[in-house]
């Protein structure tokens with residue numbers, strides 16, 4: 001990751017259409033089993049090289065609904081693996097697509113403190 005969708009989400013699905021890597025799914029496809037819109041952290045690239053700010057947050061009508069999460073890199077493997085907030089895809093041959101196995105790009109201009117505090121993505 002990544003970004004997180006919080007419980008202020010109204011499930012309008014507007015963000016799903018604009019994600020350049022199809023990282024967002026509606027509640028009916030949420031792999032955690034929760035019936036809420038969900039960002040797959042193993043797919044989210046924080047829109048690096050696609051947009052100046054995360055496209056999902058630009059599209060979202062609910063202020064402060066989309067917040068920063070930790071970078072999807074090996075250093076934060078434990079944050080994403082074996083955490084009930086997430087359900088990371090299991091690849092047939094590679095196994096769990098954890099940050100150690102498949103790190104993703106992230107915005108290094110967003111501080112770790114802002115990510116730990118789940119600050120809202122500003123647009």
Ligand code: SF4
Pocket residue numbers: 003018019020021022023024039043044045046047054055056057
């Ligand atoms: S930040 Fe970009 S890549 Fe990540 S979920 Fe939002 S739209 Fe998709």
Ligand code: SF4
Pocket residue numbers: 005008009010011012013014015016037056059060061062065066
């Ligand atoms: S655009 Fe915002 S309110 Fe709509 S589903 Fe996505 S996160 Fe939820």
